Amino acid sequence: MNVITFFLVGLTVHVVFFLSIFDIYFTSPLVHGMTPHATPLEPPASRLVLLVADGLRADSLFTPSISRTPYLRHVIEEKGTWGVSHTRVPTESRPGHVALIAGFYEDVSAVAKGWKENPVEFDSVFNESRHTWCWGSPDILPMFAKGATGDHVHTHTYPPEEEDFASTDASKLDTWVFNQVKTFFQSAKANSSLRASLFEDKNIFFLHLLGIDTNGHAHRPMSREYLNNIGLVDSGVAEVVSIIEDFFGHDGKTAYVFTSDHGMTNWGSHGAGHPSETLTPLVVWGAGVNGAKRVTGPQPFSDGFLQDWKLEHLRRVDVSQADIAPLMASLIGVPIPVNSVGVLPLLYLNNSERFKAESMYTNAIQVLEQFKMKMTQKKETTLSFLFTPYQLLTESKQAEFSHKARILIEQEKYEEAISLCQSLISHSLDGLVYYHTYDRFFLGCSVVLGFVGWTSYVILVILKTHTSLNRHPGLLKQNPSSTLAKVCLCLTAVIAVFLLVQSSPVTYYIYCLLPVPVWYSVLKESGTLTDLLRSAPSLPLWKCLAYFVLVALGIELLVVSFFHRAMLTVGLAVLSLWPFPSGLFAKSKFRSLSWCLGCLCLAAFPLMPVVGRESNTHLVTCAGLLTLFTSACYFCSSRHKTPLHPSGTQQFVIQMLHVAVCAYVPSLTHSSLEQKRGLPLFCQIISWTTLASSMLVPLMSSTRLFHRLLSLFLSFTATYLLLSTGSEALFPPVLSWLMFAWINIEQEALHAQSAASRQEVKPLSTFDFSAHVDITKLRQLKLDDIRRSYFFVFFIITAFFGTGNIASINSFDPASIYCFLTVFNPFIMGGLMMWKVIIPFVIVMCTFETIQVVTQLSSRSLFLIVLVISDLMALHFFFLVQDQGSWLDIGTSISHYVIVMSMTIFLMLLSVVTRILTSRRLNLWRTSKMHFP
Template sequence: MRMIMFFLVGLLVHVIFFISIFDIYFTSPLVHGMAPQVSPLPPPASRLLLVVADGLRADSLYKPDANGSTRAPYLRSVMEETGSWGVSHTRVPTESRPGHVALIAGFYEDVSAVAKGWKENPVEFDSVFNESRHTWCWGSPDILPMFAKGASGDHVYTYTYPAEREDFASTDASRLDTWVFDEVKSFLQSARVNSSLMSSLQKDQNVFFLHLLGIDTNGHAHRPMSQEYLENIRLVDSGVKELVSMVEDLFGNDGRTAYVFTSDHGMTNWGSHGAGHPSETLTPLLVWGAGVHTAQRVTEPQKYSDGYLQEWQLEGLRRVDVNQADIAPLMSSLIGVPIPLNSVGVLPLQYLNNSDQFKAESMYSNAIQILEQFKVKMAQKKETTLSFLFTPYQLLTESRQAEFINKARVLIQLEEYEEAISLCRSLIGHALEGLSYYHTYDRFFLGCSVVLGFTGWTSYVVLVILKTHASLRRPPTPTDQVSSKTLWWMGVGATLLIGMFLIIQRSPVTYYIYCLLPVPVWYSVLKEFGTLTDLVRSYSSLPLGKCFGYFALVTFGIELLVLSFFYRAMLTVGLAVLSLWPLLSGLYSKAKYSNFSTTLQQCFLALFKKKNNIKYLSLFLSSLCSTCAGVLSLFISTFYLWLARKRTTLHLTDRYLLIFQMLHVAVCAYVPTSTHSSLQLKQGLPLLNQMISWTTLGSSLFVPLLSSTRLFHRLLKIVRSEALFPPVLSWLMFVWINIEQEAMLSQGISGRQELSTLDFSENIDITKIRQLKLDDIRRSYFFVFFIITAFFGTGNIASINSFDPASVYCFLTVFNPFIMGGLMMWKVIIPFIIVMCTFETIQVSTQLSSRSLFLIVLVISDLMALHFFFLVQDYGSWLDIGTSISHYVIVMSMTIFLMLLSLMTHILTSGRVSLWRTRKMHFP
């Protein structure tokens, strides 16, 4: 019962530490209550046509093909004659929903919303569509609903196709775009005979939005260099040309229509997106029509030195790059609607072809709109902070705000437009910095509370290890009782003081948790202070040299693991060092075969350590790897069956299960190849392959429970998988078990059993459970190292972040982010289970309680998490910020996950389901 309580408390503490990162870094930056801002001058356009080609890379549109001709002749003519162009720089995550939020609402998606929804943003936000008089949208059901739901009133109309059309195995994904163009044409034609509709269309401040998903779908299915992807660009180009002609004809060529063509994100060469590679973050932007500059020729070199102008053969045309959020204020200015209230975009004046006064007034409105957000943010923070503790943002105090506004207004009245624009840009820069300042105002305070709790918890776990697993127990004394009462009253006093401070500050409920958690944690640490004094007193009997040596090695090892998150090659270094361990420890002569095998495996495993290596595999290579893995698994199973026939007895049930799994592996090795062939021929996903894939997934957790709980019988059932990495990892895990047995023998540890006689279901004799030794620190570190190796060995989080659906095509091809994401997560978990089961085996074979080794693992992982907590940054590029946060989340998730996964692996290794009576078969 005591162990269960410790497990539950530890789980609760780590969940709190995990959630804290969301309150510190993942809080919503959005505020409400601002007044809308719009330029007082008449806008140049009455209507706006926004076309978003989902998944279109900038180079795919701009770069000429091998023959030197463009694949988008109409859009190229717009760039060269009638419009302005540039590159829209997106931010991570480069996914469809955050991209469209940035485009249409002008802010980068609230990071607290990333895991809460897909089709709808769970927070309220303003958008260009909401501020328009009417907006008509056509396209994907994954994007359009969130803008209709967020609109006040009933003026945003959406027309979507069924979700089943988004099939990556479709014979022609460009039909999604054809559907949109056909629907818009039909809509415009119906307006000619529908007077009510025509009356609505004739009004100003209208928006038409076309979301074209075909390019993205073809990119996922066939890669961006494929003929399907490139031909889809041609189709979009011709569709836009025809549509522009129809719109101009419908409105009598009144010259009051503005056009914007762009993309939400790009795509990597291997058909994924979500990360920060330039192929994902560089998207095209073309603007033409009413109020927009026509093509401007330049003779001098432009400021862009990235080499793209030469590659795209566009050196003679002025290029104007923007941040993706800047497009929202641009569209608002063109049709004269208020800039979205939460927009952080800066109006790119280089696109506007209007008077200097219009530009100055528009920039002034932009500055006031962002300043309004700053004022609300400052007021909120001032209201919840004691006056003597409140420190305002010095560059934009209330007096400085009034000074900026008055001066800008006077400059516009004096027709000093350039100076007014420059001053407004300065005001925008200060306001954006101020928004960040107040948004992170409590970050240091919360961070200190979390670190205090973190260090307290880790110290407590170390003391528990020393007290309960290292022979440092001692009976309580009367002095301890007095100290406990004093500590208790000190804890009560600290709780009351912190609680009153938070109440006065009107802090959120979660602040109470983070600030009060260190009190009971440090109370528990100080209560065990006697254990630490006992350790100090017994220093003379301790092998200090060995202790310091282990401390130095573990510290180095933890740093190596931390570095591996940034440089995957460090895992290769680690594997190389571990391969030398048997030789350095003197075990090589006792287990030559196992040690040679270890060296060979770890060198082979190092091949998987290149960063994001799996992302570069095509479906063909994946199917080839699966086939090779199937052959390897069949070889291992056949060898084990032969070995069992020669040396041991085998239950008839286990024999049949083994033969069944061998046949199943053969079928599973064929399924990816067959699926790849079918998709290449555009025949879709075969139903039989889909059934086999889902059956395999469902049975993978149940079939092992039917087998014997003998160590090697059960492990062989668990490690069956479909890729090369897990069999190689399993091979290494089997040898690790053998070498640990040899290490026990060399150290003279009693209770060592033959591996062939070990049974998971037999409880460890409590009289044989030994105390922890220094070598057990190494065992725990190996476990953490192999967990990290398993995590980064299959592409894992990069695959999920990039959301490449190719790895789940054997299960489904119709776009479903939740099922696809779940399958990708299961792919990540498989190597974890292999390592966890091995760790369970080592606990059994070394006669240690599961709690003792796991406590050391907990300390190592918590030290890593604390390290990453200090590495979290809120400056630099968006990718740097997101990466630093994700590292902390990964390690904290791993700690919590391992606690829960240990329960699952215990069932997988020790549990058994008997469907029939089994007979033991003796081989002749």
């Protein structure tokens, strides 16, 4: 198999393994075809007002010392019922609103559309209403109008460019909403048809208030802007309630729900599972809602917040976020959304016991309908003798539950009926999970089988093509390859027929059939394993065993570092000692000390906080100065050894000046934003120009080893500085220092090996990335190459987790992209943050490419070892994926697997990019008469 074929096959295999996790864990939980169910009794409210203060934390509303909400505080203490709405991760606006209004927790597949478009259509309270009028953000409102049947959901949004983090006052977004609502009711007085529609029942008014979230991102939740915005929302709510009550003549038929979609961390982000993000306020009052209940004893919540909030004397009723959808449906008498998994919180209702029992029965039947549909779908696609029903809710038990609950209601045994319905809901929800994960074990086994087969094949390829094993051609002739092929074809046919009979999705065929050709390739290479066994007596077994044990421990250290970043510090401290036992310290003290100090300096970064850092543009400037100093030192050193074309010197000087400008731009940008003057155009032009040219400028430099690496370092560091807000800006200079030390110390190790074998080693200054390499002179793999490959994987992980990562969405600091834009745009923001993560990858990848050139080793052979190490880590994380426990634990375990698989695929693609970055050159300069490289 040639290199290109192997690359394409490897890429395909890893893409399949990567996508498998989405089929196993990220499939949509929704089913369709259910019949909507509504409570048959008269609802207490004719209309409902839903007010969602985007990004409002529970403590920001409930704590008297920081809260500026006299109206809502009065409602909590006198008129309504309050509590905490517990959200699930990801704590983003789209999933939060879906949970509030549709009653289910949206799967992560929606992230592919930026949580703006519907990955699947779903039902919502808005869809079930007679009319819904919405005012607010263009990011949220349209998705509920799109999912609604007919044209009864009316949306009014402001332009997207209004969502500007650099705005002098983002509370204007909420002012716009309140003004639109006032104008709407004023116009309704003169519009008879609109007035008639408003006086119909089952109507909803939705006010989406984004100002708090935008101010939180821009100024942090403890800022004056954030707290003042909360006060503005409070007064706006009071005014809207007054307008609505006056319009409807104080008929007592309006219910009000005030809540938030998610909270926000102290550093102005959200997305993960910190309590500041998952605890959101809920205040409900008006028609059909219980008033404030005084309590004297302890409340059933021991989170310690009640005393801080000075609300221990009032009954607190907590809910899951999805529970709010059935609550709203019950208050105005519309069917509960058919996809809802929420449980009606009865303590909020002020109605008869019969109404509560009927409402809970409706809730139970609505969830049971989903279970039945899910069970039917799975039964139709599974052979009858293989189908195992959910034992706690078989068809007979379903009928028994619903029939008994109906009789209890008719016998006016309401408490027993409610308890039975709650039990039915619990069983139905567990059954939904059971059928949703029905094929998980089967698919997981297929993926693991393919994984093990692929890793085994790569190891055999390494042994066969890159080691000097004793060859025994006769063994290959004894291998019955034709019989093996026939067996594999028969097995393929059996698997295909089995999947066809069960009407399995196309992706199931891929996951189940892929292991067959993979293991066929492994068995065909079994002769290589025999060669290894025959060569065992001549190998340094103790040295081999020691290497493999150390690498295995090293892989475990990397796996643990995904959970505890401080383990990278331990790893770097251990790596700093490498020159001493290897004997390199005695041969080159300066290079060894540079390596040790580089490791120890880099070891400080994993100990720094990932999130919650305060912006400090002075550190960004310091990082720029450090970059200029180290670059000048390396340039002078390399220029002394290798002559350089004058144009090359000019380019280096220009790049140095460019870095100096980029080090100043973040300070200028953040100063301008703090003074409410917006993003300076000069800074924006410099930022986008730097980003656009970062890949092209290095291609104009000399392809001599250090000259090209310096140009790449300066170009990428300039971009990184623009995307930094504090201490993370120091990471690329320190990482680059260590990478240069690694190149030098590997050269010293090569000198030591060559002295023993009496081979000549070329000086580093003579290496040229673009030089033609005679492949016949490339050596075979040695045990030291396993170490080199492990170092590379270790540094890649360090580059990812050193200053933060994208495993947790709330590590994103919006201030990082302010040099480029301040208007909310999730895809551009995500792209910029992704590029910030990639830059350290490129630095490490270029270093690894250099080491391959220096050690005269085939890039394919080293990369195959890296592939094996990465795949072993990915397989480890595949077994660590869990589907029980908190949603944060589940999401974290899945994200780890996705990160490692993405890294493997990404490194395969990035290796091609780095080859171009190091070896290609754009000849824009005139050729001089003198010869310069």
